[in-house]
Amino acid sequence: MSPAKLDSTQIESLLPSLEGWHLNGDGSGIERTFTFRDFSEAFGFMCRVALVAEKMNHHPDWFNAYKTVQVCLSTHDIGGVSENDVELARAMDRIAG
Amino acid sequence: MSPAKLDSTQIESLLPSLEGWHLNGDGSGIERTFTFRDFSEAFGFMCRVALVAEKMNHHPDWFNAYKTVQVCLSTHDIGGVSENDVELARAMDRIAG
Numbered sequence: 397m398s399p400a401k402l403d404s405t406q407i408e409s410l411l412p413s414l415e416g417w418h419l420n421g422d423g424s425g426i427e428r429t430f431t432f433r434d435f436s437e438a439f440g441f442m443c444r445v446a447l448v449a450e451k452m453n454h455h456p457d458w459f460n461a462y463k464t465v466q467v468c469l470s471t472h473d474i475g476g477v478s479e480n481d482v483e484l485a486r487a488m489d490r491i492a493g
Numbered sequence: 494m495s496p497a498k499l500d501s502t503q504i505e506s507l508l509p510s511l512e513g514w515h516l517n518g519d520g521s522g523i524e525r526t527f528t529f530r531d532f533s534e535a536f537g538f539m540c541r542v543a544l545v546a547e548k549m550n551h552h553p554d555w556f557n558a559y560k561t562v563q564v565c566l567s568t569h570d571i572g573g574v575s576e577n578d579v580e581l582a583r584a585m586d587r588i589a590g
Contacts, residue, residue: 435552439543446536455532461554 399471399478407477414482415489425457425470426477426485430492432463441465441492448487454480456488496568496575504574511579512586522554522567523574523582527589529560538562538589545584551577553585 402410407419407426417428432438438460449455459466467488469481499507504516504523514525529535535557546552556563564585566578 435543435547439547443540446532450532450536455559457556457558459554459556462552 398473399480401471401474401476401478402482410482414485415492417485419477420468424476425468426481427466427468428485428488430465430467430488432465435462438463438465441488444491445484445488448491449484452480452484454484456484495570496577498568498571498573498575499579507579511582512589514582516574517565521573522565523578524563524565525582525585527562527564527585529562532559535560535562538585541588542581542585545588546581549577549581551581553581 404419404423407423411417411419411426414426415428417426419425420427430438430441432441442458442460442465445456454471457468457470469484470476471478471480501516501520504520508514508516508523511523512525514523516522517524527535527538529538539555539557539562542553551568554565554567566581567573568575568577
């Protein structure tokens with residue numbers, strides 16, 4: 397069963413508990429850009445997140461250029477944001493420290 | 494010293510020796526999209542490429558969504574494509590098998 401789609405009010409109320417995430421333009425996902433010291437640190441972050449994502453069977457859309465990682469989390473099955481995205485965002489915040 | 498910038502004639506003559514790469518719209522980089530079976534395979538590819546990139550001190554700009562990896566290789570110092578990009582593209586082709 398697909399997780400429930402959160403409405404914009406629910407998402408806005410959850411965002412303050414995350415670090416630096418915002419709802420994207422069309423409301424289909426939440427986004428954050430992480431900046432690290434160098435590629436090694438950025439890719440190390442991605443490796444740790446990949447293990448969590450694979451375990452959750454819920455994966456990020458992400459772009460990496462050297463020391464930055466731009467992330468968009470969305471639950472494609474429901475065309476929006478679900479609890480799974482919030483959980484993965486929280487894990488990313490924790491891993492990024 | 495920065496590597497030499499290849500001109501579009503040089504790049505076009507090198508592309509046939511690569512697999513599925515094309516010059517991007519403004520000629521500043523070469524691009525390819527890799528598609529794998531699943532996230533595990535896509536991210537495994539990225540891990541192997543990351544080790545090569547770090548060793549070369551030449552890193553890709555890349556976007557991953559589940560089983561696809563879209564790559565743009567460019568030598569930012571020179572605002573264009575250099576031998577380093579061709580070498581990294583070749584390594585990616587080899588790793589993707």
